[in-house]
Amino acid sequence: MGKKFVVPFGSQHIAIPEPIRFIFTTENEIIKSVSVDFGYVHRGIEKACMTRYKYTQVPYVVARVCGLCAVSQATAYCMAIESLMDIEIPERAKYLRIIVHEMDRIHSHLFAIAHLSEAAGYENLFMRVMRDREFVMECLEILTGNRIQADYSTIGGVNRDLTKEVYEILKPRLDELERRLYELKEIFERDYTLQKKWKGIGVITLEMAQKYNAVGPVARASGLATDCRVEFEYLPYKELDYKMVLYQEGDVWARNMVRLDETLVSIRVLKNAIDNLPEGDIKVKVKGNPKGEALIRWEAPRGELLYYVKGNGKSVLERLRIKTPTFSVIPVMKELYYNQPYAFVPDITISFDPCLSCSAR
Amino acid sequence: MFKMFLFSLKNLFSKPATLPEGTEKPKQYRGLIKYYEETCIYCKKCEMVCPPGAIIFTYPEDGSKRLIFHYNPYLCIYCGECVRACPKPGTLVQVEDTAPPATAQDKPNDLWFEVEKEAVESKKIWQEARRKKRNK
Numbered sequence: 362m363g364k365k366f367v368v369p370f371g372s373q374h375i376a377i378p379e380p381i382r383f384i385f386t387t388e389n390e391i392i393k394s395v396s397v398d399f400g401y402v403h404r405g406i407e408k409a410c411m412t413r414y415k416y417t418q419v420p421y422v423v424a425r426v427c428g429l430c431a432v433s434q435a436t437a438y439c440m441a442i443e444s445l446m447d448i449e450i451p452e453r454a455k456y457l458r459i460i461v462h463e464m465d466r467i468h469s470h471l472f473a474i475a476h477l478s479e480a481a482g483y484e485n486l487f488m489r490v491m492r493d494r495e496f497v498m499e500c501l502e503i504l505t506g507n508r509i510q511a512d513y514s515t516i517g518g519v520n521r522d523l524t525k526e527v528y529e530i531l532k533p534r535l536d537e538l539e540r541r542l543y544e545l546k547e548i549f550e551r552d553y554t555l556q557k558k559w560k561g562i563g564v565i566t567l568e569m570a571q572k573y574n575a576v577g578p579v580a581r582a583s584g585l586a587t588d589c590r591v592e593f594e595y596l597p598y599k600e601l602d603y604k605m606v607l608y609q610e611g612d613v614w615a616r617n618m619v620r621l622d623e624t625l626v627s628i629r630v631l632k633n634a635i636d637n638l639p640e641g642d643i644k645v646k647v648k649g650n651p652k653g654e655a656l657i658r659w660e661a662p663r664g665e666l667l668y669y670v671k672g673n674g675k676s677v678l679e680r681l682r683i684k685t686p687t688f689s690v691i692p693v694m695k696e697l698y699y700n701q702p703y704a705f706v707p708d709i710t711i712s713f714d715p716c717l718s719c720s721a722r
Numbered sequence: 723m724f725k726m727f728l729f730s731l732k733n734l735f736s737k738p739a740t741l742p743e744g745t746e747k748p749k750q751y752r753g754l755i756k757y758y759e760e761t762c763i764y765c766k767k768c769e770m771v772c773p774p775g776a777i778i779f780t781y782p783e784d785g786s787k788r789l790i791f792h793y794n795p796y797l798c799i800y801c802g803e804c805v806r807a808c809p810k811p812g813t814l815v816q817v818e819d820t821a822p823p824a825t826a827q828d829k830p831n832d833l834w835f836e837v838e839k840e841a842v843e844s845k846k847i848w849q850e851a852r853r854k855k856r857n858k
Contacts, residue, residue: 418803506751
């Protein structure tokens with residue numbers, strides 16, 4: 362029995378730029394108990410959507426829930442309203458939504474990978490990944506007109522079309538990005554330092570993932586096959602040769618590799634979508650107000666995103682509920698710390714790619 | 723590891739990846755909204771759809787139909803919803819420039835709150851003026 366020490370991690374910590382607070386009680390550097398607290402950046406977005414904004418304005422409001430997965434939030438909300446009001450959007454709009462959504466996923470995943478390598482002390486690799494991420498950011502900028510806040514999905518379709526000029530700029534950039542991603546994969550697979558640092562650390566077993574209801578890349582790294590893109594057919598992912606990435610190890614390394622492999626899958630889906638883009642309109646006109654309830658589960662870069670919408674025939678929604686992926690993985694994250702040395706905490710925390718501003722809404 | 727070491731050495735002699743200051747933005751970058759009064763029919767659709775409420779029309783005192791357009795570039799999120807809602811194309815145009823950072827001297831908030839208040843008050847005066855005109 363060693364002496365007990367209480368070590369606070371956060372609410373401001375150099376390993377995570379976002380506010381979350383853990384209080385670890387350690388014995389000889391081994392963690393014995395954890396308490397988690399978050400919600401420091403609550404902005405009341407749900408309440409604002411239910412009182413101040415019309416339901417047609419809400420896509421632009423919920424996009425501000427999260428910076429990195431802004432596209433997923435807006436798309437999920439639009440799909441919820443469309444299923445509520447029985448709106449069938451054009452095929453071209455569906456494909457365009459996939460294109461922007463996958464670009465969003467690539468840049469979010471590359472950011473997570475870069476961040477994890479930085480936490481491992483590999484600054485050099487961090488800069489390299491961030492440099493390659495710039496390719497997809499530029500693609501997003503050309504297609505949607507902005508780097509982060511795409512404001513692309515709207516109720517009934519999308520806001521901008523993919524013209525021929527844009528296609529000619531995008532195509533070579535995506536090829537170059539794919540080449541660079543394969544190079545990155547080779548580095549991550551072979552690097553001696555990273556293997557030592559990440560393999561066998563923070564292992565989530567399949568039983569644990571099921572018991573604590575893990576989502577997204579975290580679940581898929583433990584062999585739990587959960588992916589809303591496969592489970593639901595809101596958007597035509599099947600036609601675009603999408604395959605789920607599964608790893609069995611469940612450690613920090615596997616979580617990183619799932620993200621890296623998913624970017625490669627996303628690139629393949631993206632290229633298929635851009636080449637086989639159907640002709641037609643990008644938007645249908647929407648009339649009337651929503652009445653009834655709808656629930657949507659949608660795959661954001663970090664995992665399953667849940668939107669519940671309830672309308673009562675007025676222009677302002679009666680209820681909007683957002684459950685973000687980081688919120689779902691916090692229980693398994695907490696469970697993982699027990700009986701681990703304190704030195705592993707930054708790596709484990711960042712391997713979840715936490716987005717606390719999302720969870721606090 | 724060795725590969726990354728070589729990559730770092732190469733980077734010492736290569737050009738920086740960051741773009742220099744003043745690089746041109748890509749075409750069709752979303753930016754500020756420009757308003758041309760000549761074609762405007764004062765339907766106020768842009769004011770109704772704007773998510774942050776960055777467009778406000780105030781009413782003239784004499785009761786004429788020419789409303790006054792106010793636009794807050796610091797509040798605008800550049801979504802382009804007003805441009806799509808406008809029934810007269812060419813009245814509202816999205817340009818590629820973004821708003822310069824606001825300073826304390828600009829008083830962006832105080833001035834805008836006054837406009838918001840004025841929109842409510844001027845409407846009453848305007849309605850009264852319209853009623854008088856009609857009664858004459």
